[in-house]
Structures are given as C-alpha cells and as structure tokens.
Amino acid sequence: MSENMNLTLKVWRQKNAEAKGQMVTYSAKNISPDMSFLEMLDVVNEGLIKKYEDPIHFDHDCREGICGSCSLHINGRPHGPKHATTSCQLHMRSFKDGETIVIEPWRAAAFPVIKDLSTNRQAFDRIQQAGGFISVNTGGVPDANEIPIPKVIADEAFNSATCIQCGACVAACKNASAMLFVSAKVSQLALLPQGQPERYRRVQAMVAQMDAEGFGHCTNTGACEAECPKEISISNIARMNRDYFTARLIKDEV
Amino acid sequence: MMLDSKIPDGPLAEKWSKHKFNLKLVNPSNKRKYTVIVVGTGLAGSSAAASLAELGYNVKSFCFQDSPRRAHSIAAQGGINAAKNYQNDGDSVFRLFYDTVKGGDYRAREANVYRLADVSVNIIDQCVAQGVPFAREYGGLLDNRSFGGAQVSRTFYARGQTGQQLLLGAYSAQSRQIKLGKIEQYSRHEMMDVVTVDGQAKGIITRDLITGEIESHAAHAVLLCTGGYGNVFYLSTNAMGCNVTATWKAHKRGAYFGNPCFTQIHPTCIPVSGEHQSKLTLMSESLRNDGRVWAPKTKEIAEKLRKSEIKVTDLKEEDRDYFLERKYPAFGNLVPRDVASRNAKEIVDEGRGVGKSGIAVYLDFAESISRLGEDSVRAKYGNLFDMYYQITDENPYQQPMRIYPAVHYTMGGLWVDYNLQTTVPGLYCLGEANFSDHGANRLGASALMQGLADGYFVIPYTIGDYLATIGPAAVDTSHPAFAETKKHVEERIQKLLSLKGTRTVDEFHRDLGLIMWEYCGMARSEEGLIKAKGLIQELRASFWKDAIVPGTNEEVNTSLEKAGRVADFLELGELMVDDALDRRESCGGHFRLESQTEEGEALRDDENYAYVAAWEYKADNSPEELHKEELVYENVKLSQRSYK
Amino acid sequence: MSKFAQTFSSSLGKKLIMSLTGLFLCTFLIVHLIGNLQLFKDDQGQAFNAYSYFMTHFPPIKVISYLLYASIIVHSVYALVLTRNKNKARPVGYASYDGKANSPWSSRNMGILGTIILVFLVVHMSNFWARYHWGELPTARYEVSLTNPNDVKITPIPFNGQEIAHADYVDAPAGVQVLIAKDLYKIVYESFKQWWYVLLYVIAMSALSFHLIHGFRSAFQTLGWNNSKYVPAIRFLGEWVFGVLIPLGFAAMPLYIYFFK
Known part of the structure; x- marks a missing residue:
C-alpha cells in the first residue's frame, strides 16, 4: 500500500x-x-x-x-x-x-x-421514448421459448444492451454526437426477432429525435468507443446507418 | 385496527385465479378518468407504471434519479427465478413456492408466495417479448443456471447484469407510455409525504430536486415502489440514494411497517478499506463454489498478517483454519448466506480477522487454481476477479481474496394485504419496499422476480377493485389536507435548514450505521439491542441539535436531501431495534444469540413467533404499537434447518 | 420538405453526402494519378499533352468532370455546415480535452486537412486547369518517327494571342506522326522547378494522406458497410493505397521534376 x-x-x-x-x-x-x-x-x-x-x-x-x-x-x-x-x-x-x-x-x-458537474441528460430519455421499445402490452405474449434466437445474435444484442446511458460517448466526441448511444439502442432491438416489426419505424424516429435534441453528427473518430465504460462497439453505428438509409431510401413504405 | 390480509379461501393453487375473478373491474372507458401515482421507477415501479398506463389509467411516475432507468434494480447481478421447468429437472410452481417459503424460514405468507411462483413464468415471457437479451443456448432457447444452492436450474440471466436488462425492458415499456402521454414522468423529484383525505391516500407532496419547489400531486391511488432501507446501516450494497423516506412517511400516515428487523446480509462482499468508504460492493456468491473460506488459526498470526510482518501466501497449512469446512462438514463453504456471514463475524470478533483493518476473512482460490488451472478459474470468475483487483489492487490469482459480509437486502417493509394495499386505503406498496414474500430471508434471484410480479401481474388486477369502489370522480389538490401536508413538509425542511451545528449529516449517518451493524446486524442480543435503542435516541437528539445543513431549499442541495433521509433513518433504526427485541427467536437473517441450538445454529420458535410483526406509528418519540398477523401453514411442514 | 430532402438534411443524410462525394473523389484520384504518370515518360511531354487533350475533350469524361467539380463543392460546403453544427452542439468547450487518448490525430482534424487540400486545389486548378481552358498556353508540335517511336522532334510554338488548333495525324510522306497540342507539360515543368511550388505539393499531399487514412474507412462506416469479413480489406485499402500510395505518387511528380529533370 x-x-x-x-x-x-x-x-x-x-x-x-x-x-x-x-x-x-x-x-x-x-x-x-x-x-x-x-x-x-x-x-x-x-x-x-x-x-x-x-x-x-x-x-x-x-x-x-x-x-x-x-x-x-x-x-x-x-x-x-x-x-x-x-x-x-x-x-x-x-x-x-x-x-x-x-x-x-x-x-x-x-x-x-x-x-457544477451535473448535467441534464433527459435528451437520452426522450430519444428512448421516440422509439426505443417494442410495442407489447403486459400479458398476451407468446411463451418465451417460442422465439428461438441464435446464441450469437442474442450475445450481440446483449453487447449493445450493456449501454448504461451515461453519456460518455457524447462527452468524448469532438462533435458531441450521440450516435454510439442511439445506435446501441437501435441495434439491440434491430438484431432481435422481437424487434423486427418496428425496426425501420424505430430507427427513423430515434434518429429524428437525436437530431432534434441538438447532438452533433458522427465523424467516425472512434473516441466514443474508446471511452465507453461498457466498451460498446461503433459497429453499432454502421448497423444503425444501414437501417436508416434502407428505411429512408430503399424500403417502400406501405 | 384488525389486520386483514384478505387471503382468499380455497385450495392454494386456486386462490389467485379465484381472487382475480372476484375482484371488481373498472370499465375500459372509465379507466382514463383515474389517475394513479407511482413512486419509484425500479422493477416494481416501472413495470406497474407501464402496465397501468397500458390499461388506460393516467399515471404520474416519480423518481429521484435523473432518469427512471437508473433505479437501483439495475445493480442486481445474478438472475431471476421462474418455474418454467425448461430444463426438465423437476421444477414446478409448487417447488418454487416451497423453496421460497422454506428459504424464508417460514415467516412468509403461503398465499402470496404461491402467487409469486405462479406468475413467475409470465414474467419471463413478458421480458423476452420486450427484447430483454437473456442468455441462450446454441439451439436458440433460453439458458438456465442453478443459483443460491437451489436443487433445480430455474434462474434466467443476462450475463452479470440481469437487473439492468430487466429494468431496461420495463423502462422501455414505460418510455412508450410516456410518449403516448399516458405516463407523466417526474425525474429528479423526491417524495416528501403522502396526503390522506378521510383516511384514504389521495396524493403526495414532492420536492423538485433542481428548483426545490414543493409540489402537490393528487391521484385516486398511490403506489410506493421505493425499494429497501438497507442504507440505514450506512454501508451497504445499496446505491447512495436509496432511502426509506417514502415508506417511512407513509408509515407515519398510518401504514403499518412489517418485520422491520428482517435484513439480509451477504457474505461475499469486498471489505471496508477505510473510514472514507461510501458503499460496499458485492461479489456473486457463486465464488464460494470454488473458493475456500479461512482465517489464521491464532490471534497472534492474524496480528502479524495485519502488520504485514508475514505474507499470507507463506502461511503453512496447519496455521490456517478453514472454519466453514471444519464446522459444517456436509455443506462446507456452501452453507447459506446467513450462516457464512455469522461465522465470519465470529472470527473477526475473536481477533482473527485479516487485512489492514482486521475486518475480513480469506476466500482462497489457490487450491482451485492448482486443480482446475488458472484459465478455467478465469473463465468462470474472470469478471469478479477483475472487479476485485480494480477495487483492492490485490491480485486474487496470486493471493487469497479478502471478504466480509455486507447488508444487501431488506425483507421487511410496509405491511400489505394480498392486494398489496397497505393499512391506508388507496396506498399500495410493491417490490422490496413491502414485506410480503420473502419471510425472514430471501433466496437468490427472487428479488427481481418479486418486483416484476407485483408490477406486471398483481397490481393491474388488484388496484381495479379499489378504484371501482371509490368511483372515478375527479381528484385535485384543493382539499385542505394537501395544503396542510405541504406546510408540514416545508416546516420540516426549514427546521433542517436551520441546523447549523458542527457535524455533517454523513457523520451522523456513519454513526447510525455503526450502531445498527454492531447491535442489529448479523447477531443480536437483548442486552445489545437495549443499548442500541438508547444510542439511537441519543444520536437522533444530537442530530437535531448539532448537524450542519448548509444552503437553501430553492436550489440543488444534496446536503438537505441527505439530511431528510438520515433523519428518517434515525427513526426507522429504533423501530428495527424494537422489532428485533420483540422477536426473541432466531429466524433467517435475524439471529438472536439467546435463541440458538447447542451447535450454535439459529433456533426458531414457531409456537410463539409464527407471525408478521406489523408496527403502528403513534407519535414522535413514543413507542409504536405491535399488531400480529398470525401465519398459517397448510401446505408446507415447518422444519428446522441443519447444515451439519 | 419532401421526404428526400428531409433525409439529406438529417445528420445521417449529411454524412451520407460526405461519404458518397468523398468516395467519388477517391476514385477520381486513381484515374488522375494513372493519367499523370505520363509525366514520368521521357518524351518531352508528348504523351502527357495528348492525355490532357483527351481528358478535356472526350464527352463522357467531360460529364464526369462536371460531377467531380460538383463533388468538390458539395463536399466542402457540407463540411462547413457540419463544422457549424459541431460548434452548435458544444457551445462551451472543455478546459482540458485529451483527444489523443481516444482517437487518431487525422480523425480529429479532417477540417484542417480538408482546408489545406482545398487551398491546394485552388492553386492547382487555377495554375493548370484554368490556364489550360482559358489561359495563354504555348503550343507544341511533336513529330514522332513512324519507324522509331523514340525519335521525337519537338517544335515549340509560343503563344501569339491566337489559339492554334489541336491536331493529331499521320504525315505519311514525312514518315512521322504529328501532334499539335497545348503544351501543358511545359507549364507543369516550369512550375515544378520552383521550390515553393514543390513544397506546397508535398505539404498538400501529406494532408491528403492523413485525410484519406481517415476518410476512406470512415466513408464505409457511414454507409453502414461495416462487416467483420471485409473491414480489414477496407482498412488496408484506406491506409496503404489511399493513405500512402496515391499521395506518394502525386508527391513524386514535382519531386522528380525538381530534382531529376
């Protein structure tokens, strides 16, 4: 000592x-x-x-x-x-x-x-409210084992889900971008079969809210990933971008 | 007032479904005319808020954290039990019920526990549907593990952060309802009091933790989902903000407090490193599967170790006392939490403790590492070893870990009936904050189960019965009771702010913790408890004279927040001591030195103490009145535990 | 706002534009480098001048070149817009900010690097591209022996206020291939004989190197093409081809001419 x-x-x-x-x-x-x-x-x-x-x-x-x-x-x-x-x-x-x-x-x-050192991070809550959920009510859901999920997918979804919403990604980013947080939340549900019905609606809503909150854009410096206390990967950001562009530019909306 | 637990008649397995049928319903179009307040956003609170909002009620949700997702349910590591029997190993609702009642040392209500086991299976379905990423097998189905010495594998888990994942599920459901406008969320708000009108709960008074504004909120019913009170011990594995204020204020407004002395102490925590310590960190008890608990054989050797005159790794086998293996040859290091904890305390009391402070025993992996290899030990416990290394700067692969028990959970809480309603009509209590399901000791992986059972699957049914009875007439804060309660709250804040003494609130809290830990902790005696009662009274009096509370109400003022909470702990502490004094038996986490077997084991007294102690508040600084709810066991046979 | 416009005004949409224009400019660099390798030919600029004419007069290439100018402008304008957003997103900065602890220097300084490149482009284009199109350029007449391609005879025709028509034909009786072309080579040669011009090129190409080390990989990340199977290939291309080979190739031209010609 x-x-x-x-x-x-x-x-x-x-x-x-x-x-x-x-x-x-x-x-x-x-x-x-x-x-x-x-x-x-x-x-x-x-x-x-x-x-x-x-x-x-x-x-x-x-x-x-x-x-x-x-x-x-x-x-x-x-x-x-x-x-x-x-x-x-x-x-x-x-x-x-x-x-x-x-x-x-x-x-x-x-x-x-x-x-002093305390900030208001409710912007994150509002982004979640915009679409960070699966619309199921309590009760009336299928048996848990009726939805088999490949272990690698479940593990990858878990990795995204470990985000603790602290905001270090925004703090580290030279552009004050919230992309790592938002993409982790989008990814978790985009990976799982339960999240598919709302997948493209969700990503658009959450990105729109992220922009409305005044976060910066992502320039892929990787600072967020390096500083994330839960080691969330920026591959989530790529995944979110893919879904976002698919939703906005490719998918025909019915 | 007579305690009516409202347990339905009929066979155990049919009670809940029969009861659900008998409960009154609120017409779907009337539901939007009701407002329900939910205090706390942990598993119980957020699941209740979301479920009630989905049904159509208007919900106001409160938490003191900056986001509902930060409630302390988040810290639960191990898992959540459910009687799914996915592993085909003989689990069933009845077995989960039986294990929980037995684990609670026969001090829990049969009907409540059975319902808990019954709805446990729905919880897993619900969480999976929300996208909770539980651990899975390669075949894509859910994985289970055995936990806390259970004979079956019924624990669902999400690596080491099941609590966070379950809470995020409930939080997502809650977020959806916030967006839909069915939940109004008030973060950074602390509940200061309950407002009762004609004996019924009609609202709460809150303080905005940013502006200091004291606000009144009216509702048709109030749900307290505010967690446990382990922080009465100052050091515990609870979060810094965990407090008893909400339930304690409710208690002072007429809600009885059930079994306040039932606290759970977890044996494998990282020991205190100095006076600066602000909280304790738990390590999963799975460590005891491969670690051997020991202490130096004599005081002299312990003394040399403490002064670093000799190195622990140099100590010869014959100088080591593997005390759990010696005393309990059949169970060895895997004795239940309370037994392991108590024995560690005995060692330290004998002066054989280790570490600089002398308040720790060893948990040694040397034998496992040589038997299984370091890699295999790393694969099993790597994250725990890393955490230990990070906190203590000692490498557990090279020298034994130091561990010591710490307060972890409180089984006691507001007394509630089968509908989760307290003795104040319209005031409900869910999750760890109530006393209901764990008896005198909680089994591992059962806390998450209870919080979610209460919120998702019990309260949505039972609250309707009350709401249908009182009718949907609009409520507002115009009743004089609101102004009166608000004034009461403001006066108390001013009284706290007038304290300009010499000692900080934390110092008082630390002192209270030491008293509680020493006399109302792992082992309790008549003499010690009486002494503690006096000490707490003195400390409380001194607090109201000598504490320092700087600043004003109209700003962010953490000192003021803490002062209010500690003032309540100083009152609760005495009630815990009174309860421990009353219960002259040992059961579960409550060990009375006067009530032990010849081998020094806990000795229950079912003839005289098979009851829930429900305490009624009378007036400040005067004794509370004890009401007893007799516990009737029709489906399990009471037996004495033995681990020899 | 139309849905399309909305998409491109979102933070992701703006980044999509950055990545697409950036990648397009990257492909141009390859073409430009390969073409400019003619400078190394020891033919007194004949191949280079023929190539210059082709690049400015072949219709499909002309179309692409307009796209290219547009890309440069859009890439720069959006960079400005994003920089402004960035300042809005963090109006109060840190007293202490340790960027090097978590990200490469190039990733944090794309704006500065891009500005250097832009300044270079202005100089570069006004000196060569603009002069070629509208400026006063001498002309060169090449006569290449049909029997021995190494036998080249060059006749400079100084600018006399009137443009001389481009010509490329075989003069069979003389036994030569005749090329009459604007002598851009001469301009390049003269420029690259000035030390400050060479220095500007070397600095600009270092900036380009760092810009591409980040930019190439980043564009793929923005597009969402981040798959563990081909990420290593993108990284390799970004760092070695676009980060080292291409800038080195460009920088080699002025250095070669300055020191060896």
Missing part, C-alpha cells in the same frame, strides 16, 4: 443552469489510494460543508459502475484515464501525489449543466 496523497483539484463550479461558471481550485489532502474518485470528492465536500460552504455537486448513485449516473470529465477524458471504467470505479491509485486534476461536466448543448 502506498502512502496517502495530496492533490490539487480544478473543478468547474456553476451555481445553476443560468449562472456563469468558472474553474475553482481546491486542495484534496491526505487522500488514500484505496479511495474511489467519488470518495475523494466526498472528503473534499465534507471539508466544505464543515466550513458552511456549498459542496461540489456531481451525479452518482450505485457506485458500482452500472447505473450510469456518474459523469465526470477528468483530466480531459470522460470518466478519467482508465479504460472501460466509470468515474465511480476509478480509484485514486490511478493518480500521483501532487498531481493537479481537472474536473469538468459533460459538455454538450443537449446536456445543459444543472449545477
């Missing part, structure tokens, strides 16, 4: 959506390398509260890398320096004593800042 560390934090502070924000410097003292990044922020916040100051606000909940709440842009990268890791699963041993750490919120017009 290495020794405890002292760090300098440069944190984006912004009182609310309307206020002008700025970077503020804090020092984080006596930080154990065993702490998670969010626990380090907890320690800083405890210190601020004791001084009756406003603690740094950030989104977090499960702290085990699955809920997708945490969303910190750390030293220029979404979720920090470690591959396939959410902010909450990043540990302080990834940093060195004396280091300066820059912490910012996700930056995108479609993700307006709520306060």
